[in-house]
Amino acid sequence: MTDTLSASPSPPGDGEAESLHSALPLETQTDEDFPALSAESSYSAPDIGAADTSAMAEKSSVCSPEDLAPSAREGEAPSISPDLWNDLPEIPNDEELQRLRELLFQRELAIIQRLKDSLNDPRQNAKRVSEVVAEALLLRGDDNRLNTALEPAVNAILKTSLNRHQSDFVGVLFPLMGPSIRKSIAETFRSMLEGFSKSLEMSFSWKGLRWRLEALRTGKPFSEIVLLHTLAYRVEQLFFIHSETGLVLSHLTNGGVGTQDADMVSAMLTAIQDFVRDCFASGSEGELESLHLGDFTIIIEKYSKAYLACVLRGTPPSDFREGLRATLETMLIEFAEPLESFSGDTAPFTGAARHLEPFLITRYQDEGQKLPWWGKALPLLAVLVLAGGIGTFSYHARELRQQQAAHMSFMQAGLDFLRKEPGLTLTHVSQAANGPWEVMLLKDDLAKAPGDVLQAQGFQPDAFLVETIPYISYDPSIVARRVKNAIDLPPTVTMHFSQGMLTFTGTAPLAWIAGAKETARTLPGVKQVDMSGVKDPLLDRITAMIKSIESADIEFPLGKAIPVATDISKLAAAVDTLVELEKLVSGIGFTLSLTIYGHADATGLETRNYEISQDRTRTVAAMLYARGSSIPIAMYGMGSQYPKGEKPNGQAASAPKEDQASRRIELRVHIARPATSGVDIFTR
């Protein structure tokens, strides 16, 4: 049965089908009852016929003539309203007639079936709708009903899409919105902090009180009053310019401001306005109202005849422009005639300066606040948050800075304090326009911090941006400080430093004297150390003891190693003193040592003399050790080489002679610091 269709020879063209239709009595009914079909058939029927042949062939045998019976069709076409079929006139259930219909309309029935199938096929429907959906939407134009109908769906789609592809949206939106959001946040934050810090500061000054009164009086918020009074700006130049020619009628500058040529600047300014209008706002009524460049703003207040251009730094109060406009209006009235007939002569406009002068305002904030705003605002915030309260602020310094000139000399004075401070050497000072002062300093470790120096003189510690480089200063007061740090000066000693010479006077323990002398010598800036003025009270006693020991006169009988009876007690006393001295000296960290020289007289054999002189030294050593001393002792038997007594009657020195004074011992005491063993600190 499929064969009957697919094999049917060359399906008739459109025209053939038409003519076939029109020849049949059923035709009129069909057309009327399937208006949609007939309307479509005019252009899509051949399409369906061609496209569907294959589609139908793929399908199972849906197209048999039997299938086209109304009952079968109803079962097959659930999506077409049964009403359509119900409305059709009853066809007599005559078998003959039925057969005739099948014979006569086989092709037509097949075509109708195909149409029906294609209508019921969702794929076909989608295809057809897709072909016209754009045009259809366009046809609807700005029909609100369409929007209303689509809105929920679009919303749902957007929501789903946003949820599923968040990162895609972020990726697209961030570059667009990021910068403006950032800017907006920064701006908000900045103004908040600024206003906040201002309010805080103002609430503690008499100014603040006055402004609070003003706020009460005028009914404006306090913050607005604060802003109004604290905004810093400076009008640098004012141009009164003839609109049409761009020629300057009057030009005023705030003293000290370097200017370009006013004629050319005003011409350029006029050209730029033309340029902007022509390029970006052609035909619009507006005017370029302001130009911004960093801290600079050029405010333009324009009328057709003339305009004012005001070049200023900082942020003017909100009513600034209004004031400018009012003045311009006044001037336009006053100079109406010369403006009208202006031909380049500026003489009639001399009076304009009088109107403009009041605008050359310089309003200074306290300089301390003008320097980086965050530097002030953040600490303030921190103080509030952390301490929950506000400390006291010093306004003494700030009040000195009412004027720029005063400020200038004030800052110079600050620099002078830094210059004078020992251990600080100013190498470089610079100030960017309106910026902080930058100072480069060489700083000795022992010098005061620059901030402390400034603070001590009533400056803000951070009045300057200071960079320091470490160095070693030979400034006398710094050297003195260095010495004091290094040697721990006792209160009984005074120090004097002058021209590299360090002089100490007073009393101090020996250990300190010796140690300080050594340390001081090594310090940078110290050339010489004089310790002779420092005495140890012990020293006198020690010196006296040594003297008593060394001067002990102990003589021996001829040929004996035991002193003469009268000198035995002298020797005992000397040994006692030595033992005492040993204790004393070791108590202050020194060591004692002893040299004993033994002597003999010239009688007898010299070898015997050496022996006896040596024996005599041993006697002393034995006595010392018997007392528990541990003094290192060097013992020398000198024989008779060093007779003591005078040579009586001018006899030859060589003449052997019994001489008790020569039979003796001599004691020599040495005191030294262990660390510097061998260096005898007693310079005798």
Next chain:
Amino acid sequence: MFNAVQLCRCTMINKKICMLGAFSVGKTSLVAQYVHSVFSDKYLSTVGVKISKKTIAVDDGQEVTLVLWDMEGRDIFTNVNVSYLRGAMGFFVVADGTRAETLDTALELRSLVLDQVGAVPNALLVNKADLADQWEITESRLNQASAEGIAVFRTSAKTGQSVEEAFRALAEAMLKAGRNV
């Protein structure tokens, strides 16, 4: 000291003049050595105009400041930014003697400006007089222009020939016109 006001503008006659011409006829170099200029040439290519200034003393001792709007060279003059012409009290059109077509442009520009700003004093500067032997613009054409009432100056940016003279003539003409207002 800081609020001291400086009154910069003394009474003086200021005139706005424009200078127009085809590309590379030497407009800018024509005035380069005669004017006081603070703006770099980049303005010419960006904003389309370069502002210069020249102060000259005319015969009766009156000083006149000429604020010169040197406009970007154009071959299709309809693109000339007419905004910049507003308020011009006089103008120069410049041609290059060695290129005949620049004279046409100059004359077209002249009519355009006259249309825009009215009958203000003006002059035609035919530049590159130092290359007289290479001139394409003939004497007869210039004579014809003169006959039509156009002030013609044969100038040289290189030697300075007639430049000062042209400026002075324009200044005097403008002063005269100004007095007649």
